[in-house]
Amino acid sequence: MTTQAFDLAVVGGGVIGLAHAYVAARAGRRVAVIERDAHANGASIRNFGFVTVTGQARGDGWRLARRTRDVWADVAPKARIPLEHRGLWLTARSNEAVAVVEAFLATEMGDGCRFADAATFRRESGGLGGADLKGALFSPHEVRVESRAAIPRLAAWLAEAMGVTFFNETVVFEAAPPALGTSRGRIEAGAVVVCPGDDFVTLYPDRIAAYALRKCRLSMLKLADPGFRLPAALMSDLGLVRYQGYAELPEARALEARLRAEHPDCFANGVHLIVAQGADGGLIVGDSHHYDHLPAPFAPAEAERCILEEYARATGRAAPPALERWTGVYAVADDRSYLIDAPADGVRLVIVTSGTGASTGFAIAERVLGDLMGLEVGTTA
Ligand SMILES: Cc1cc2nc3c(=O)[nH]c(=O)nc-3n(C[C@H](O)[C@H](O)[C@H](O)COP(=O)(O)OP(=O)(O)OC[C@H]3O[C@@H](n4cnc5c(N)ncnc54)[C@H](O)[C@@H]3O)c2cc1C
Numbered sequence: 001m002t003t004q005a006f007d008l009a010v011v012g013g014g015v016i017g018l019a020h021a022y023v024a025a026r027a028g029r030r031v032a033v034i035e036r037d038a039h040a041n042g043a044s045i046r047n048f049g050f051v052t053v054t055g056q057a058r059g060d061g062w063r064l065a066r067r068t069r070d071v072w073a074d075v076a077p078k079a080r081i082p083l084e085h086r087g088l089w090l091t092a093r094s095n096e097a098v099a100v101v102e103a104f105l106a107t108e109m110g111d112g113c114r115f116a117d118a119a120t121f122r123r124e125s126g127g128l129g130g131a132d133l134k135g136a137l138f139s140p141h142e143v144r145v146e147s148r149a150a151i152p153r154l155a156a157w158l159a160e161a162m163g164v165t166f167f168n169e170t171v172v173f174e175a176a177p178p179a180l181g182t183s184r185g186r187i188e189a190g191a192v193v194v195c196p197g198d199d200f201v202t203l204y205p206d207r208i209a210a211y212a213l214r215k216c217r218l219s220m221l222k223l224a225d226p227g228f229r230l231p232a233a234l235m236s237d238l239g240l241v242r243y244q245g246y247a248e249l250p251e252a253r254a255l256e257a258r259l260r261a262e263h264p265d266c267f268a269n270g271v272h273l274i275v276a277q278g279a280d281g282g283l284i285v286g287d288s289h290h291y292d293h294l295p296a297p298f299a300p301a302e303a304e305r306c307i308l309e310e311y312a313r314a315t316g317r318a319a320p321p322a323l324e325r326w327t328g329v330y331a332v333a334d335d336r337s338y339l340i341d342a343p344a345d346g347v348r349l350v351i352v353t354s355g356t357g358a359s360t361g362f363a364i365a366e367r368v369l370g371d372l373m374g375l376e377v378g379t380t381a
Contacts, residue, residue, distance in 0.1 A: 005030070005188045005189070005190075006030045006031060006032040006165070006187070006188065006189040006190070007024065007029040007030045007031065007189065007190050007191065007373070008020070008021075008024045008029055008030070008031050008032070008189060008190070008191050008192070008193065008369075008373065009031075009032045009033075009034060009172075009175070009177075009180050009187055009189035009191070009192045009193075010024075010031065010032065010033045010034070010192075010193050010195060011034050011172045011175060011180075011192065011193070011194040011195060011196065011203065012033075012034075012035060012194065012195035012196050012197060012199075013033050013034075013035030013037075013039065013040045013155060013166070013168070014040045014042055014043065014044035014151070014195060014197050014357070015040075015044040015147075015151060015154075015357050015358050015361050016044075016195040016197070016350055016351075016352060016357050016361045016364070016365070017033055017035070017040075017193070017195035018033070018040075018044075018151065018154050018155060018158060018361075019068075019071075019361035019362045019364070019365035020193045020195060020350070020365040020368065020369060021033050021158055021162075021164050022071075022075065022154075022158060022162065022362070022365070023362065023365040023366050023369050023375065023377070024369055024373065024375065025158060025162040025163060025164050026162070027369075027373075027375045027376070029373065029375075030163070030165075031158075031162075031163075031164045031165070032164070032165045032166075032167060032187060032189060033155070033158070033164060033165070033166050033167070034166075034167045034170050034172050034180070034182060034187065035166065035167070035168050035169075035170065036169070036170065036171045036199075037168070037169065038168050038169055039151075039152050039155065039168060040151050040152075040155070042197050042198065042328070042329070043197055043198065043328050043329060043330045043357065044147060044151050044197075044357065044358070045147050045148045045151050045152075046147070046148075046218075046220065046326055046327075046328030047147050047328060047355075047357075047358055048144065048147070048220075048233070048274050048276050048284055048286065048287075048358075049084070049144050049145040049146055049147035049150055049276070049284075049358060050085075050142065050144050050233055050274060050276055050358065050359070051065070051068060051069050051072050051142055051143045051144060051145070051358055051359050052065060052088070052142055052243070052356070052359045053065040053066055053069055053139065053141035053142055053359070054088055054090075054104075054109065054113060054137075054139035054141055054142065054245065055088075055090075055235075055239065055243030055244070055245040055246055056243070056244065056245050056356065056359065056360075057244035057245060057248070057337060058107070058109060058244070058245055058248065060337075061244065061245075061337055061356070061360065062109055062245060063363070064359075064360040064363040064364060064367075065356070065359045065360055065363070066141070067362065067363035067366070067378070068358075068359055068360050068361060068362040068363045068364075069141060069142070069143055069359070070378075071362035071363070071378070072143055072145070072362065073143055075154070075362075076143075076145065076150075078157065078161070079153055079154050079156075079157035079161075080153065080157070081145050081149075081150045081153050081154065082145070082146070082279060083143045083144065083145060084144045084145060084146055084276065084277065084278055084279060085142070085143070085144040085230070085232050085233045085276060085277065086140065086142065086143055086144075086232065087138065087139060087140045087141070087142055087231070087232035087233070088137075088138070088139040088141070088142045088232055088233050088234075088235060089121065089125060089136050089137070089138055089231070089232050089233070089234050089235070090136060090137040090139075090234075090235040090236070090237075090239055090240070091121075091129065091133060091136050091234070091235070091236045091237055091314045092115075092133075092134050092135050092136060092137065092237060092240075093130065093132045093133055093134060093236075093237050093313070093314075094132075094134065094237065094255065094258060095134065096251075096254045096255035096258050097134065097237045097240055097255055098115075098134050098135060099251045099254070099255070100240045100246050100249060100251045100252050100255050101115055101135070101137045101240070101246075102115065102251075103249045103250070103251040104137070104245065104246050104249060105137075107249075109245055112139070112140050112141065113137060113138060113139045113140070113141075114137075114138050115135055115136070115137060115138075116135055116136050116137075116138055117134075117135045118133040118134060118135050118136075120135075121133065121135060121136040124138075124231055125230070125231055125234075126228050126229065126231070127228075127316075128228070128234075128314075128315045128316060128317070129314075129315070129316050130312075130313050130314065130315070130316040131316070132313075133316070138232070142232070142233060144233055144276050145358075146278050146279070146284075147358065167182065167184065167187065170182050170183055170184045171183040171202065172194075172202070172203060173202060173203070174203075175192045175194055175203055175204075175344075175347055176192075176344060176347070177189055177190055177191055177192055177344075177345070177346035177347065178190060180192060190346065191346045191347070191372055191373055192346060192347045192348075193347075193348045193349075193350055193365075193368060193369075193372070194343075194347065194348070194349045194350065195350050195351070196349075196351065197330070197331065197351070198215050198329050198330055198331045200213060200331070203349075204341075204343045204349055207341055207343045207349060208349070208351070211333055211336075211339055211341075211351075211353070212333070212334070213331050213332060213333050213351070213353060214291050214292065214293055214331075214332050214333075215291070215292060215293070215294065215295050215329050215330070215331060215332065216289050216290065216291050216295070216329065216330055216331075216332045216355070217289075217290045217291075217292070217295035217296075217299065217327050217328070217329050218286060218287040218288055218289060218290075218327060218328050218329070218330075218355070219286060219287060219288040219299045219300075219303045219304055219307065219325070219327055220284065220285070220286040220287055220325070220326050220327065220328060221284075221285045221286065221304065221307065221308075221322050221323075221324065221325050222282050222283065222284055222285070222322070222323045222324040222325075223282065223283040223285055223319055223320045223321065223322055223323065224282060224283075224320040224321045224322075224323055225280065225281030225282055225283075225320070226281075226283060226317065226320045227320075228317075229277065229281075230275065230276075230277040230283075233274060233275065233276045233277075234273075234274070234275040234276075234314065234315070235272070235273060235274050235275075235314075236272070236273040236310055236313065236314035237255070237259065237314075238259060238263070238266060238271065238272035238273055238310060239272050239273065239274070240252060240255055241255055241256040241259060242272045263306070263310075265302060265305075265306050266306045266310060268302075269288045269289075269290070269300065269302060269303040269306050270288050270289025270290060270291075270303075271287070271288045271289075271303060271306040271307055271310060272287070272310075273285070273286075273307065273310045273311060273314055274286060274287065275311065275314075275315070282323060283320070285307060285308075285311055285319075286307060287307065288300075288303035288304075288306070288307065289355075290303075291332060295329055297327070299327050304325070330352070330354075330355055330357070331351050331352065331353050332353055332354065333353035333354075336353055337352070337353060337354040337356060337360070338350070338351065338352045338353055338354070338356075338360065338364055339351050339353055340364070340367070340368055346372070348368050348371075348372050350364060350365075350368055352364070366378065
């Protein structure tokens with residue numbers, strides 16, 4: 001491998017690594033991305049591609065998501081990445097769920113969002129919703145990309161249009177500026193950002209161990225085209241007790257007690273519902289959450305059954321046939337949504353420790369590189 005000098009080397013070609021590469025390249029820096037696989041193959045391509053604003057943790061998380069959504073909206077057309085959905089519908093099937101939605105709308109996070117009664121939701125969604133539907137929250141803030149295509153497309157655009165150099169099928173085993181040791185030789189860079197996703201052992205294992213991270217395995221499906229077009233991504237009542245922006249409101253306690261009593265199997269499998277539709281009409285549906293130091297590859301069939309039953313409750317329709325099934329894994333911490341660590345001079349370690357990397361990554365990258373390289377970053381009110 002030829003020795004080259006870069007201003008920044010990014011370890012990891014997932015969405016967090018690519019976000020850092022973009023922010024540095026946008027500022028005119030010479031950037032290298034070093035990725036172990038031929039292309040990102042982990043959480044970043046296995047997710048919903050759902051850039052979620054409404055429901056993110058109040059304060060920092062919500063602001064990071066708003067900014068990241070704006071960067072996606074700017075970058076996507078330049079990189080020829082279609083935005084498959086805009087907005088979010090979230091069903092409320094009980095008075096307790098309606099109370100959480102109303103409490104949410106009364107906060108600053110409810111700005112631009114609205115509650116639709118059941119008839120309005122049915123009309124605007126083409127007739128979706130079960131018999132018990134009371135209404136639904138609508139948020140205009142979300143965008144959604146088809147990650148399996150969008151992440152490779154983002155990488156290709158960074159290479160073609162932004163001058164980023166990619167070293168794929170290359171493992172970094174030492175990151176100490178001005179040089180990185182890799183499985184294909186030495187790469188020179190003035191600064192390094194390590195974005196290893198759920199790899200806690202190759203670089204800085206002791207630093208990572210200090211955060212007591214675990215991993216979360218999620219079950220996902222692609223269902224056949226249901227014959228209708230979703231007007232936006234769809235979530236259900238279970239999301240109101242899972243996403244912190246709602247779940248931390250006091251009103252969520254009564255809803256959680258009700259849902260736990262009604263659907264203990266969903267809680268046992270960490271199931272909540274997101275349904276997103278791709279350009280081919282197929283539905284990306286999930287997900288479940290099983291936590292472990294090293295999640296086994298054996299995803300319980302019960303989790304899938306819970307997801308599909310919640311789909312039927314939320315839409316009022318039987319689930320179409322499954323076309324694909326997969327699992328994904330992401331890093332988790334009990335006490336934070338992401339970590340930024342400085343393990344050595346000129347090095348930052350960045351791990352999103354919640355299932356929110358597609359929603360917060362660009363803004364986290366702006367924060368990291370503002371500090372590490374003094375780059376000017378944009379803002380979202
Ligand atoms: C099923 C599922 C659904 C999700 N849904 C959403 C969603 O809708 N919205 C949302 O915001 N978030 C979602 N998430 C979370 C989101 O996908 C993650 O937070 C995000 O992808 C993490 O990105 P990353 O780049 O840190 O990690 P990864 O995608 O895991 O990428 C890390 C990369 O680093 C490489 N690497 C690691 N160490 C080295 C090394 N030493 N040398 C070279 N390469 C290395 C790996 O090969 C890997 O490609 C979901 C996650 C899953 C699993």
